[in-house]
Amino acid sequence: MTDSGLAPESLLEVEGLTIVLRHRHRPPASIARDVSFHVNAGEIVGLIGESGSGKTMTAKSLIGLLPDRMDVVSGRVRFRGRDLLDGDDPARVRGRDIALIPQDALHALNPVKTIGWQVGEPLQVHGGLRRRRIASVVGDLLERVHIPDARRRAVDYPHQFSGGMQQRALTAMALSMEPPLILADEPTTALDVTIQAEIIDLIGELRDATGASFLFISHDLALVSSFCDRIYVMYAGEIVESGTKDAIFSHTRHPYTRALIGAAPRLAGNPERLPTIPGRIPRPHEEIRGCRFRERCPDAGTACGEAPRLETADGDHAVRCWYA
Amino acid sequence: MLALVFWRLASFIPTLIVASAILFVAVNVVPGSAALSALGIHATPQALKRFEHQHGLDRPLAVQYVEWAGKALQGDFGTSFQNAVPVGPEVRKRIPVTLQLAGMAFVVAIVLAIPLGVVAGFRHQTGTDGVVTTLATLFGSTPNFWLATLLIWFFSLKMGWLPTGGYIPFGEDPAGNLERMLLPCIALGVVSSGLLIRIMRTAVIEVMSSNFIETARSKGVGDLRLVSFHVLRNALIPFFTVSAVEFGFLVGSVVIIEDVFRIPGIGSLVLVGIINRDYPVLLAAAMTVTVIVLIVNLIVDLAAQVIDPRQVRTGHGS
Numbered sequence: 001m002t003d004s005g006l007a008p009e010s011l012l013e014v015e016g017l018t019i020v021l022r023h024r025h026r027p028p029a030s031i032a033r034d035v036s037f038h039v040n041a042g043e044i045v046g047l048i049g050e051s052g053s054g055k056t057m058t059a060k061s062l063i064g065l066l067p068d069r070m071d072v073v074s075g076r077v078r079f080r081g082r083d084l085l086d087g088d089d090p091a092r093v094r095g096r097d098i099a100l101i102p103q104d105a106l107h108a109l110n111p112v113k114t115i116g117w118q119v120g121e122p123l124q125v126h127g128g129l130r131r132r133r134i135a136s137v138v139g140d141l142l143e144r145v146h147i148p149d150a151r152r153r154a155v156d157y158p159h160q161f162s163g164g165m166q167q168r169a170l171t172a173m174a175l176s177m178e179p180p181l182i183l184a185d186e187p188t189t190a191l192d193v194t195i196q197a198e199i200i201d202l203i204g205e206l207r208d209a210t211g212a213s214f215l216f217i218s219h220d221l222a223l224v225s226s227f228c229d230r231i232y233v234m235y236a237g238e239i240v241e242s243g244t245k246d247a248i249f250s251h252t253r254h255p256y257t258r259a260l261i262g263a264a265p266r267l268a269g270n271p272e273r274l275p276t277i278p279g280r281i282p283r284p285h286e287e288i289r290g291c292r293f294r295e296r297c298p299d300a301g302t303a304c305g306e307a308p309r310l311e312t313a314d315g316d317h318a319v320r321c322w323y324a
Numbered sequence: 325m326l327a328l329v330f331w332r333l334a335s336f337i338p339t340l341i342v343a344s345a346i347l348f349v350a351v352n353v354v355p356g357s358a359a360l361s362a363l364g365i366h367a368t369p370q371a372l373k374r375f376e377h378q379h380g381l382d383r384p385l386a387v388q389y390v391e392w393a394g395k396a397l398q399g400d401f402g403t404s405f406q407n408a409v410p411v412g413p414e415v416r417k418r419i420p421v422t423l424q425l426a427g428m429a430f431v432v433a434i435v436l437a438i439p440l441g442v443v444a445g446f447r448h449q450t451g452t453d454g455v456v457t458t459l460a461t462l463f464g465s466t467p468n469f470w471l472a473t474l475l476i477w478f479f480s481l482k483m484g485w486l487p488t489g490g491y492i493p494f495g496e497d498p499a500g501n502l503e504r505m506l507l508p509c510i511a512l513g514v515v516s517s518g519l520l521i522r523i524m525r526t527a528v529i530e531v532m533s534s535n536f537i538e539t540a541r542s543k544g545v546g547d548l549r550l551v552s553f554h555v556l557r558n559a560l561i562p563f564f565t566v567s568a569v570e571f572g573f574l575v576g577s578v579v580i581i582e583d584v585f586r587i588p589g590i591g592s593l594v595l596v597g598i599i600n601r602d603y604p605v606l607l608a609a610a611m612t613v614t615v616i617v618l619i620v621n622l623i624v625d626l627a628a629q630v631i632d633p634r635q636v637r638t639g640h641g642s
Contacts, residue, residue, distance in 0.1 A: 063542060065541055065542060091544070094543065095542060096544055102538065104535055107534065108535045108539045110554055111536075111634060112561075113553070121540070121543050125545055157634065159633075170539070
């Protein structure tokens with residue numbers, strides 16, 4: 001395990017997390033396999049992978065929001081020393097200790113409630129604050145995420161906000177209880193590139209101001225590289241490479257990570273054909289022997305018939321590949 | 325909003341023209357003769373001819389229609405073939421009776437449908453859902469006149485708790501009025517709730533699959549708060565729209581229920597009009613029912629719009 005030598009300031013420790021999708025006619029399929037990672041206080045950690053890699057479900061399992069047919073079958077999630085998978089704790093930390101910034105801002109907001117009401121709801125649920133006090137806190141929160149004319153716009157409905165503003169409001173909502181950990185589930189995917197950059201800047205700014213940690217889930221390695229302290233790369237339910245931003249970028253070791261960096265569109269160079277990763281990510285129920293990336297890997301060799309383990313190479317940098 | 329009300333009211337005009345024309349043709353093509361009904365089978369051919377001429381029934385249908393429509397627009401619905409009583413006042417007198425019956429029955433249907441639909445939708449694919457869905461099917465497929473007879477048999481004849489029928493105006497004796505209205509309202513409302521329960525259940529299931537439900541959960545919102553603040557209002561928007569249609573069916577059932585319970589409303593007037601071939605009575609009563617359904621549809625649509633902020637213009641924003 002890479003996370004054996006945990007630093008004492010570790011806020012969230014996930015060890016050997018395995019999530020399965022139960023199926024009526026087939027054996028359960030694994031969504032996440034033996035996933036381990038940690039988030040230190042005040043850190044922004046990126047969890048990167050294609051859609052279907054299990055990154056979102058990994059994050060949702062932390063707060064007990066897996067869909068009906070998915071279960072955590074093994075593993076340990078320790079948050080501030082408490083075991084979240086033991087008993088009904090996940091529901092208790094929701095919104096108060098661990099908040100979620102959901103993807104797809106428009107649909108993540110209730111269309112018939114005002115923005116201010118929704119931003120203040122965690123305060124109503126957990127805080128026991130008076131209504132007027134909540135309204136004033138909500139105004140502060142909306143100002144903090146730079147919503148212009150925040151106090152007046154609090155009575156607007158979601159459809160009256162632009163996509164970027166909706167995402168800001170969701171960010172304010174996550175901040176409302178000043179949680180130590182915020183899970184950001186692709187918060188910029190549905191937005192224009194310029195708005196994306198604004199949200200990224202906002203998250204960095206909020207981390208500096210509040211000291212909260214962020215687990216930033218994204219499929220966009222280039223985006224994450226700009227502001228994450230550490231990065232975990234997930235493929236088909238497994239973490240294939242992890243390390244500091246510099247280690248991942250400057251000393252890339254896993255062929256999948258390399259392919260992801262290569263697949264990011266660049267403005268310079270010959271844009272006629274965008275590089276792609278051949279093949280597709282295996283479905284959860286597909287039986288795969290050996291390395292799960294083997295089919296798509298340009299470097300695959302004879303050793304890959306056997307599944308590689310995640311091995312720590314130097315310092316914090318770990319990789320799951322025989323040839324790395 | 326005001327513009328919407330205006331356009332909806334304007335759309336009543338073509339609807340009423342088409343509805344009245346269809347009615348007019350329908351009552352005239354069904355077998356049977358108004359004159360024969362009014363004068364009896366022993367009337368001489370000359371008497372029948374005279375009757376038809378007197379009431380303009382020997383003229384082309386289109387002419388009859390235009391004349392009828394022209395007078396109706398001025399509030400004159402003619403006189404009954406049977407007893408020469410002016411139809412207009414007779415219908416007007418009966419409007420509150422039918423409005424009370426249909427309105428209270430609709431309330432019964434909605435009061436049953438919302439909680440049951442919410443429970444079934446929230447506990448989707450559980451035993452509770454199964455029980456409620458079965459109940460809804462049972463309610464919806466029960467003939468209302470049969471349920472009415474059953475209710476009379478049990479509550480009136482066997483237990484002796486409620487009168488078997490009749491009508492007392494609410495203003496005269498509120499308790500007596502409600503006593504007599506209770507069973508017909510239940511008979512109508514329960515049957516109508518069958519469809520409405522399913523509509524509400526489907527609406528709740530739809531809302532429950534929305535992303536914002538997960539957002540609410542991620543904030544630590546519990547089940548009760550989730551249903552009351554996040555699910556209910558969103559589910560009511562489609563529910564109200566469909567319930568307006570169901571109200572139309574409910575009013576149609578009023579005809580039979582009024583007859584079973586001997587309630588002197590518009591429905592029983594429709595029935596009398598059909599049986600006696602009393603065209604002025606039938607047309608006036610049926611058109612009144614049409615107008616009631618149109619107005620209730622409008623009100624319910626407006627209610628759905630009021631609870632959906634996306635439909636209402638507010639002061640600022642884009």
